[in-house]
Amino acid sequence: MAAGVGEQEPFGGVIGRTVAESVPHWPEPPHPGDGAPNVVLILIDDLGFSHFGCFGGTIPTPRIDALAANGLRFTNYHVTPLCSPTRAALLTGRNAHEVGMRSISNFNTGFPNMRGHVTHRAATVAEVLRLHGYATFCAGKWHLVQMEQASAAGPFDQWPLGRGFDRFYGFLDGETDQFSPELVYDNHHVEPPKRPEEGYHLSEDLVDHALLFARDSLSIRPDRPFFQYIAFGATHAPHQAPREFLERQRGKWDEGWDVARERWHRRQLEMGIVPPGTQLAPRNPGVEEWSSLPDNQRRLAIRLQEAFAAFLEHTDAQIGRYLDGLAEIGALENTIVVLHSDNGASQEGGPFGVLHEMKFFNMLIESPDEAVARIDDIGGPHSHSNYPWGWAQAGNTPFKWYKQNTHEGGVHVPMVVHWPRGISDHGGIRDQFATVSDVVPTIYELLSINPPAVHRGVEQLPVTGTSFAYAFDDASATGRKRVQYFENAGHRAIVADGWKAVTRHTMGVPFDDDVWELYDLSTDRSETRDLAADMPEKVREMVDLWWREAEQHGVLPLDDRGVALFKVRSHEHGPHRPDRTYRYFPPMARIPTQACAPIGGRSWDFEAKVTRMAGDGGVLFATGTENAGLSIFVDDDRLWFDYNYFGAHHIASSSVQVPSGESLLAVRFRRGDSTADVSLLVDGAEAGSLHLPAFMRIISSVGATVGEDGGSQVSDRYSGPFPFAGQLHWVEFRIVSAADGRTGDAEARAIESRQ
Numbered sequence: 001m002a003a004g005v006g007e008q009e010p011f012g013g014v015i016g017r018t019v020a021e022s023v024p025h026w027p028e029p030p031h032p033g034d035g036a037p038n039v040v041l042i043l044i045d046d047l048g049f050s051h052f053g054c055f056g057g058t059i060p061t062p063r064i065d066a067l068a069a070n071g072l073r074f075t076n077y078h079v080t081p082l083c084s085p086t087r088a089a090l091l092t093g094r095n096a097h098e099v100g101m102r103s104i105s106n107f108n109t110g111f112p113n114m115r116g117h118v119t120h121r122a123a124t125v126a127e128v129l130r131l132h133g134y135a136t137f138c139a140g141k142w143h144l145v146q147m148e149q150a151s152a153a154g155p156f157d158q159w160p161l162g163r164g165f166d167r168f169y170g171f172l173d174g175e176t177d178q179f180s181p182e183l184v185y186d187n188h189h190v191e192p193p194k195r196p197e198e199g200y201h202l203s204e205d206l207v208d209h210a211l212l213f214a215r216d217s218l219s220i221r222p223d224r225p226f227f228q229y230i231a232f233g234a235t236h237a238p239h240q241a242p243r244e245f246l247e248r249q250r251g252k253w254d255e256g257w258d259v260a261r262e263r264w265h266r267r268q269l270e271m272g273i274v275p276p277g278t279q280l281a282p283r284n285p286g287v288e289e290w291s292s293l294p295d296n297q298r299r300l301a302i303r304l305q306e307a308f309a310a311f312l313e314h315t316d317a318q319i320g321r322y323l324d325g326l327a328e329i330g331a332l333e334n335t336i337v338v339l340h341s342d343n344g345a346s347q348e349g350g351p352f353g354v355l356h357e358m359k360f361f362n363m364l365i366e367s368p369d370e371a372v373a374r375i376d377d378i379g380g381p382h383s384h385s386n387y388p389w390g391w392a393q394a395g396n397t398p399f400k401w402y403k404q405n406t407h408e409g410g411v412h413v414p415m416v417v418h419w420p421r422g423i424s425d426h427g428g429i430r431d432q433f434a435t436v437s438d439v440v441p442t443i444y445e446l447l448s449i450n451p452p453a454v455h456r457g458v459e460q461l462p463v464t465g466t467s468f469a470y471a472f473d474d475a476s477a478t479g480r481k482r483v484q485y486f487e488n489a490g491h492r493a494i495v496a497d498g499w500k501a502v503t504r505h506t507m508g509v510p511f512d513d514d515v516w517e518l519y520d521l522s523t524d525r526s527e528t529r530d531l532a533a534d535m536p537e538k539v540r541e542m543v544d545l546w547w548r549e550a551e552q553h554g555v556l557p558l559d560d561r562g563v564a565l566f567k568v569r570s571h572e573h574g575p576h577r578p579d580r581t582y583r584y585f586p587p588m589a590r591i592p593t594q595a596c597a598p599i600g601g602r603s604w605d606f607e608a609k610v611t612r613m614a615g616d617g618g619v620l621f622a623t624g625t626e627n628a629g630l631s632i633f634v635d636d637d638r639l640w641f642d643y644n645y646f647g648a649h650h651i652a653s654s655s656v657q658v659p660s661g662e663s664l665l666a667v668r669f670r671r672g673d674s675t676a677d678v679s680l681l682v683d684g685a686e687a688g689s690l691h692l693p694a695f696m697r698i699i700s701s702v703g704a705t706v707g708e709d710g711g712s713q714v715s716d717r718y719s720g721p722f723p724f725a726g727q728l729h730w731v732e733f734r735i736v737s738a739a740d741g742r743t744g745d746a747e748a749r750a751i752e753s754r755q
Contacts, residue, residue: 030133032225032447037421038326038335039129039227039443041090042319045083045141045236046403047413048345048395051312055414056268056397058260059309060248063320064416067339069427071418072472075273078495079343079436081403081410081488083174084143086342086436087231091144091163092122093440093451093463095485098554103489104174106147106594107565113554116146117158123455125440126164129227132449137213138165139206140231143174147594148575156187165229169209173592175701176233178202178240178311179381180625180712182590182703189589191710196381201242203234203318211325218329230322234315237348237357237386239379241310246379248313249306256290256298257305257390258283264397272429274398279528281400281409286351287390297352297368299375304353304387307379333420336446338439340415345395347402349386357384358628359646361698381712384627398526406486406493406502408527422446423472430471432479433495437465445469464553485549490514490560494546498522501532501542507560516543580735586707586728593703596623597733599669601697605734606632606667612726614660619722621731622709624700629714632667633722634658639665639680642715643692649716652690654680671695671737706731 013025050056054068055075079086084105085096092099099122100115108116118124126136138160145158150172160168169185176182179196183189183205194200210230217226253260265280267273283289293301319339326332354360355371355378377383392402396409403410415434417423444451445467453460466481486493490505492514498521503514518532518539532539550556570578575595582597597604608620614637622631624644631642639654658665659682666681676695680688702711708723709715 030131031223032132032134034223035334036225036447037419038225038331039134039447040335040337041229041439042337042339043087043090043140043229043231044315044339044341045232045234046343046346047235047312047341048392048397048409049399049412049414050264050268050397051235051341051345051395052414052416054271054416056264056271056273057395058263058267060313061316063316063323064339067319067323067337067418068416070420071337071416071423072425072428072430073273074415074417074430074432074434074468076431076433077340077413077415078411078434078484078486079341079413080486081343081406081491083236083342085488087144088118089435089437089465090439091124091126091229092118093125093437093444093465094122094461095437095464095553097487098122098461098464101144102487102555102559105144106174108146109559109565111557111559113556114559118144118163119461120456120458121461123452123460124164125443126227126229127455128164128444128449128451129447130164130166131452132447133224135217135221135224135226136165137210137217137226137228138168138170138231139210139213139228140170141174141233141236142168142170142172142231145172147173147592149595150592151575151595152189152589153575153595159184159187161187167213169213170206170231171233173701175236175238176202177238177381177384177625177702177712178233180702181233182592182711196712199242201240201314203232203315206230206232207318207322207325210322214326214331215329218331232315232318235308235311237346238384239304239307239311239386240381240383241307241314241379243380245310245314246306249309253302253305253309257287257301257394258290260394261397264394268398274525275431277523278398278525280398281526281528284389284393284400284402287393288351290390294368296372300355300368300371301353301388301390303375303378304349304385305391307383307385308387308391310379335419336422336443337418338415339418340436341413343403344399344405344410344413345392345402346386347389347392347404349388349392351389353386353388353391355383355385356627356646357386358696358698358700362696364646382627400527401504404488404491405504406488406491407504408525410488410491411486411493417472425473425475428475430468430475432468432471432477433481433484433498434468434479435465435481435484438468438481439465441465441467442469483545483549485546485553485555487550487555487558489562490558492546494542494549495521496542496545499538499542500527501539501546502527505560507562511558518542581732582734583730583732584706585730586724588706590710591704591706593701596704597735599623599733599735600699601671601695602735603670603737605736606669606731608632608665608731609662609729610634610658610665610724610726611662611729612658612660616724616726617722618724618726619705619707619709619718620665620724620728621704621706622714623702623704624714625702625712626714626716627700627712628696629700629702631709631714633709633715633718634665634724635717639682639687640715640717641667641678641680641690642717643678643690644714645692645694645696650690650692651717652678652680652688654682654687656682656685656687658682
């Protein structure tokens with residue numbers, strides 16, 4: 001008899017008129033089979049080829065080094081030049097452009113190659129493994145959803161739980177404060193479990209939850225393997241680490257970046273990480289000889305490198321703690337661990353480095369002479385720092401250029417694979433060319449899984465990566481990946497059979513005018529000998545191949561726009577409506593910056609309807625952190641406005657008391673060319689004013705809270721979240737003036753930094 005009414009699965013039994021005449025059937029749930037390994041992908045952010053000790057560096061990474069000593073190091077492994085594209089390729093086994101993620105997920109260009117999320121035509125490895133009975137967990141940075149869709153209003157179909165993960169704990173944007181992060185647990189926003197002064201750090205929290213997910217699953221279902229994706233916020237800016245790790249680095253980098261590069265290069269040659277004869281690329285333009293730097297510039301650069309090194313050493317310790325946790329529950333022996341970086345070391349700290357990135361985004365260039373006044377804040381909760389170009393290139397040793405570029409410094413990163421039950425060549429080196437889209441096909445081959453042709457009714461794109469499982473048992477095996485294109489904002493490259501053509505694009509220059517370089521990577525891994533002038537026919541052959549690959553894999557159209565892509569798009573069915581009015585009804589979750597009222601660099605009106613008794617106070621609205629932000633609150637029966645301009649607090653309070661009962665509290669913010677004026681109103685009457693000598697075009701990468709100041713407190717007039725004690729009915733922003741060009745540029749620079 002056919003399946004009964006409401007039956008969702010094929011029924012293999014028999015249904016008669018009575019149970020005595022019927023035969024029951026219990027469908028067997030999917031299971032990958034006894035002995036199927038667990039799979040763990042660990043992704044580190046903005047980390048260069050030489051940063052691990054096992055790849056030549058001298059920053060202490062003993063736990064990653066031990067992983068490599070008992071596994072394999074892949075020394076010719078490549079990713080995309082940016083965060084979101086690498087993550088899209090890693091989780092799908094396809095090229096980033098063809099799944100809709102040519103750049104960071106913060107915008108949608110209206111073309112298939114940049115939708116700000118991964119198309120449902122490309123099922124993630126989590127979606128596929130879950131079909132085969134795996135438990136699936138994600139902890140850390142996601143950055144694969146448009147950020148205007150990252151609020152508590154959703155939609156949630158591109159959040160981790162919508163893309164195949166059973167559990168998630170982490171953050172959705174491209175960066176967050178390591179001491180006061182914006183966190184999401186499964187599908188809802190949460191506050192950190194502790195404060196910085198109580199010893200909180202995000203990397204430790206992520207590992208706590210990663211182990212919790214694994215223990216929860218294996219304790220109840222020890223028969224079921226798990227897939228876990230752990231994407232640290234480290235070592236993306238802000239570079240922040242616990243005090244004891246910062247202290248360990250004191251004095252270790254006083255010799256400067258030139259000595260570090262040369263030392264790391266020698267170690268790479270000695271260890272066989274790079275082929276014999278590989279040259280050290282010259283210093284990039286803008287990287288000065290260390291000995292020529294003024295004293296304060298060296299002091300600042302040393303302290304910024306100490307913060308980065310402490311951040312990486314602390315991350316290594318957390319990875320070790322995670323692996324120890326798996327070993328304690330007997331899971332490590334049969335777990336495939338793949339660990340690598342998402343792109344090369346970052347150039348976003350500029351020539352000097354920055355103590356506070358938000359100043360940089362507001363076009364406030366803080367000189368080293370100014371920055372050293374707060375040098376002891378670097379690496380702690382009172383800073384938002386990034387190191388200078390010289391240290392970034394050192395991290396990319398022996399290569400040139402950085403993250404964002406398609407030269408080797410942007411795309412050639414370290415990878416370690418560890419699987420005690422499946423790898424016998426402990427400490428082995430594999431130099432076969434491989435790329436990030438090859439990881440998932442490798443997993444599928446090792447697990448004997450064929451990805452579905454149709455998933456949830458959607459026809460799937462081909463998995464275009466190439467498995468490198470063939471190299472596990474044969475170091476001398478011929479590489480099977482012959483061709484790979486690269487592209488980011490017009491920077492382009494193509495690798496084919498050991499040859500590489502590459503061009504570094506300048507925004508606004510016609511793409512046909514780009515100058516292509518040519519390298520034989522088999523003899524020149526670090527791109528130091530450009531053969532383009534000697535071999536023009538080979539250049540044309542390679543460029544033609546790039547265009548063919550671009551057409552085949554959805555790279556086109558080429559697009560080098562910057563600021564224009566980051567402007568707020570108003571539409572009726574989204575968080576930014578054409579009337580530019582935003583009304584919020586607390587209590588409610590934190591609002592991410594790109595889903596919140598865009599008040600940075602604009603004139604705006606704020607109103608709040610409250611009902612309170614005498615003495616009731618608290619925060620009405622706050623955005624930012626202790627390092628920069630603004631807070632509107634009631635205290636001592638008065639309305640207060642605190643404009644935290646990078647630590648300088650400009651404060652106004654109402655000249656009259658806020659009455660008991662119901663009242664309407666308002667703030668008017670009017671910007672000029674470089675200054676601003678603020679008015680406070682109580683029940684429509686002027687009650688105070690404030691002149692600001694400058695205003696912030698970008699306030700913070702941290703979003704807003706309504707009815708309290710969550711996370712790192714913006715104002716030092718209160719402590720803790722200071723929730724509003726009365727009844728806060730609603731708050732409303734009305735954007736009075738649109739952003740000018742400088743504000744748009746500041747917003748673009750801030751969002752790009754979250755790559």
